[in-house]
Amino acid sequence: MRKILLLVILMAASVALWAQGVTSASMSGKVTDQNKAEIPGANIVAIHQPSGTQYGNASRADGFYNIQGMRVGGPYTIKVSFIGYKEQVKENIYLQLGQNLVVDFSLVDEATQLEEIVISGATDPILNSDKIGASSNFAVSQIQRLPSIGRDFRDFSSLTPQAGGNFSFGGRSNLYNNLTIDGATQNNVFGLSPIPAGQSNTTPFSLDAIQEVTIQLSPYDLRQGNFTGAGVSAVTRSGTNELSGSAYYFARNESLAGKKVDGIETPIPSFDFKNFGFRLGGPIIKNKLFFFVNAEFEKRTDPAYTFTVRPAGSTSQAANQSQATDDDDPLTGLAGLRQFLIDNYNYDPGVYKDFSRATESQRYVARFDYNINKNHKLTVRGNITNAFQDVPPSTSGGFVGGPPGGRGNNNNVLSFSSSYYRINNNQSSVTAELNSSFRNGLFTNNLVVGYSSFRDYRQDAGGINTPNIPLVDILGPNGQMLTSFGPDPFTPNNKLDQNVFQINDFFSAYLKNHTITVGTANELYTFNNVFTQIVNGVYRYNSLADFYGDATPSQTANFRPAQYTVQYVGVPGGPSATAAKWSALQLGFFAQDEYTAIQNVKITAGIRVDIPTYLTDLPQNRYVNSLNLNGEQLRVGGWPTVRPLYSPRVGVNWDVKGDRTTQVRGGTGLLTGRIPFVWLSNAVSNNGLFFGQFNSTAVPFDVTGDGFPYNYSQTPYTANSELFSNLASGTPQLITNPLDPNFGRPAVTAGINAVAKDFRFPQVWRTNLAVDQKLPGGIVGTLEWIFTKDINAVLMRDANLRPAVGTLQGDGRPLYGAVGANRTIIANDRRLSGDITQALVLDNTDKGYQWSVTAQFAKTFNENFQLTAAYTYTDSREVNPQSGSTAGGIFSSQANVLGPNNSGQSFAATLVPHRIVAYGTYRKEYLRHFATTVGFTYIGNSGNNFSYTYNGDPNSDGTNGNDLIYIPRTREEILLTTTNANDNRSLDEIWNQLDSYIEQDPYLSKRRGKFAERNGAYAPWVNRLNLSLLQDFYMDVKGKRQTIQLSLNLENALNLFDSGAGLIKNAARPQLLNFVGYEQPHTAGSLGQPVANAGPASTLGLPWAATTGRPIYTFNTNADGTALSNSFINNTGVAGRWQLQFGVRYIF
């Protein structure tokens, strides 16, 4: 029977679809006698005391034993017995997630020792032969005691010394992590957020459901994979033989937050946060079958508008007010606009004041642990997360520049509530894990089968369905956005369904000095993504009066929009027919050996192969694929070649003196990860077949003279059926302009995304080297170095971008050409083909690296008192930002000097160079009914980095805001002009203000005469001290402790005592200078017109010429007309102030 079972498992593994991660712990060690002689056949029994679950094995011929698949946590009692020897017992052993705790036994013969030997206490988690790579671990006791005002597991993962901000580790993108719960992938593998439900500002599980969280940065255990950032593993709690549980409630609001920022009374937006739930665990069959359930609910409301509308008739604007007025002022009045829309279109655009954004989540976890017998243990876990958040409208313009001043909420713009949207994140997952032992523990097997579904979709704020009407952006009197109404342009039809099926199987054999593990880990992904940006069109008007003039009833051609943008649907069936439905498979196989033959040395070595595979045939765009783009032919609709990615790894742990006082550990190897699948999905959707892009800025007329009048009932344009069939087969042809079949209007083009044929998933070569030393006073010191070299990093390039045609006079950077109208390629046109805008190709680069060095000190006084402190220096470089949800976003965000296809290696956006982490907890029980627990976390780190760029596009590469600035030394090195009609500064005054700004800026002042670097500037240092206080009142009732616990969580405690401390400062104006045009004489030929005899012929046979006009910039004042004189401004939001959260909990 056992053989049949084994065979079934192996067969399942061989054909399996795989999963990832480690869900349990293990133990190993050696049993010897007092003379160091190996004792084979000794009986080792480990008992998980809370549940009575027993794990057992016998020592092998060499005296070694292994026990796999053990519950995380403890305490465990371990008994070792052998005939003729006195039984030895070790108690209070706790196991960490993924840990293989080494516990050796030295038995004494009965003749020598008459009493049972009982050894109590945990083995050091650092000074342990299992520790090789960099990792952090947070057990349930720390999760309960350390402060976490958001009740978010990321509050603990951020205590990893090598962590950066926002869930990134080691200077790498947070999208390169792999998050597993009970071994099942819980990533949002599509990559729209680093964690599931992250868009709803929640986490996929409650802290009360978590037993332990582990962060692995450089694992040499080949079971760990699918990440090049960090592997973050969590395991859920299990039921025990005792019925236990807890019910809890936490709350905070604006009255429990700082009122001042840096000494200045600053109104705080009202908000309300509530988190409540319960957990319950216990036996169904004692020692056999256990259950655990948790349900948690979280509700938060925030004001949609932190800047308020000005009162009716107001002629001045206070600091916290928008320029909009609560009246029918024809230039700023939102009340008048709302009434106008109701009267003329029967459309209520919603409100613009007293509107709250809701954030809610419900999270459920149920887990069952079944001890089938001594050798087989089954765990089944399911969880459901339903969450949503109301979000301000996007500030993006999609495939065109965004509206000036954005659409959010600031001192310019107040958008109507109809432009806010709700993101819904619903996720469910079920996982089954079977841990088996065969042949008296000689073989073990771990099988995990999982399924996760993610259902994300958008609605309008409040959860109402999105109407098919356009968005209207209206500028105010100051030229910045005044308001928007109508649905957010990225919300209509927006939905994403993901399914992840996974199976992994790890089979281990314990041989003399070797533990051989082979395994397979497989994941099947299916995606159905509908993303129809701007499909209902976006109108932009220069003034409210212009909109009124273009709207019913007085619509005239004199008031056409300043810009009209629409993405039309190019396939029959409308927006829903543009769904990117596809599936992919990632197969993984590995073999590794843990070698222990060398005294005091443990070596783990193996090789893993990952094989990304694509299962869906995609529509081909034969026309685009036929284009010759500088010798490159795109493969629109083509997947990258399937090829195996090998990850050999070797790690060593060396107990230098053999007494675990000095430990050298480290290793090297390749890690293979995933990319966010949205980057591949971009290529599925943006193939030139599904959508065409149209943008008109011909104000007020287009070529036909009738413009694009406001059309409230505009529904998505859809091409006729012939269009798609012609493109899918037959003769390749251009895309028809559905806005005007006679091509009377400006032509429509398409944005193309494609994947390079040789594109490979990210791979890094990671090496770590560490020394752990037991220091006086029981302190364990660690010095750890980690180096990561990108082998295959992601690079986004524009294949349709012609090389630079000249040099920008004024700073010497390459200059690109302009764009011809109506698909026409003009001389030095920056595009190679006029039929497409950008052709963004997902490709690789081997540039980029990260390294860090960490010094850490940890001391565990006892189980109630622990302290840890660490300092980490990190360096991280990249060519291309490795974060973003669209190809266009990734491409356009790489600030550069030499052009977007040649942006070079620079500081990573996720780099945090200096970071100090400290945390600790202390618990004291007293007077038989009281216990007090205090905890603290401190994180001090360099501020966010950022790039100084121009607002505008002086190098004419077609992307605004990605040109790094030149930092002038003298007045002669920059051409400045006034900002606008209200700017009464002389040019000398403008230069003096700019010069003073540069001088006070710590970064710019050191780089005069040079270009700024991408992400080279840093915001000031951030100190963040969080405190927790738990006060328990308990008593025993029928032998069981009943506890009422009151809690205080103080976030940003330094700010409570000094409003100038604990501040978060942001860059005041990263886009420091506005580009407004070129100086005359300007050789227009380089940017649009043929110039005879101007240079060598281009590939089109047209002459080239370099522009001679220098760029002209403005250096804007602050909104109140004062000079910008400080590089940083305080974050006046809640995050920059102290907050206090109360909680009450009942525990039994």
Add this chain to the structure above:
Amino acid sequence: MKSLYKISVLLLALGLLSCEENDGIPEAVPSTSLPTNTANFLMINAVPGGPSLDFYVNGVKTGASLTSAQGQQGYSAVTITTPGAIANTSIRAKATTGSIGGVLGSRDAIYRAGNTNVNNLVASPNARYTFIVLDSITRPAPVRTFSLNALNVLAADQTYLVRATGQQITRDQWLALASDADRNKAASLGTVPAGSTDLGGVRFLLLTDTYPTFAGGNTTQSAIRFVNAVPNAYSLPTNTRISVRLKPTSTGSNITLATNAEYIMSTAGGHNPTVGSRATTVAFPLRTTATGVLESEQIEYVIEVSTDAFTTIAYTSSPVKFAVGKIYTIVATGLAGGTGANALSAAVVQHN
């Protein structure tokens, strides 16, 4: 164990060797000189009852201070960084002492180009610009009452201000008034509709100057253009319009510069409702104002301004001569029916 140390050192060395400096940041080749382009600016103060004004280009005082009905003689060349897509050269007028008063109060008169109400002048190198500050400082600001009807501001739908009430009415409403007497009580706001950002009162009129071509061997002609800057020179009826002529003080013929001319703001500029400033061009007609090139051969004139087609003369200037080959602008200023500081007048500026 020594091998482990060696491996560690090797890995460390490899790691450090793999660290690369940033690339993609070339040596900059910055500019080494300030802009050399210039444009030419000239201002005329035509504000009835207004204070002395200073003229600022890009924040720098340019040319002489001007009292009401006075113009700068000759252009000032100002260095410009231009042209760009938007905002380049800022133009403003401010009171030499105190404030402009009236509607603007302590604020400056600002030239606003484009249709977002904040754009500067996009000046071209070597171009010549005449800025006339005009309109009455005593005129109340438009009542910015929301009115859809008032937003239809095509030429046939100009907006009128009923002076007695401050109410703005459309041209149709104005035409529907019972009599000319009633209509005379309303002043044209030009093409500025209700709801505009036009503050009323003082504003800029920009004239982009293109010099005329004199015939070869010209010995008798100068070029003189006329601008009606009298804000209550209503467009209807005709007897409230402005007529201007040059009348020789001795021999010679009258030169009529304008008959029943409308207030220039009634017709200048585009239709955009959000801009108070206006821009237009006015040609320089050639006039025979001399018998020869010598000063003694120049004919002496007085400028006569009339509100009834010269039936009566409301203003007569001091004698003035016009040199051969020179270019002039004559601006009628003041208010029809005005007295004292608001009396009708005429300013003469010489461009070259």
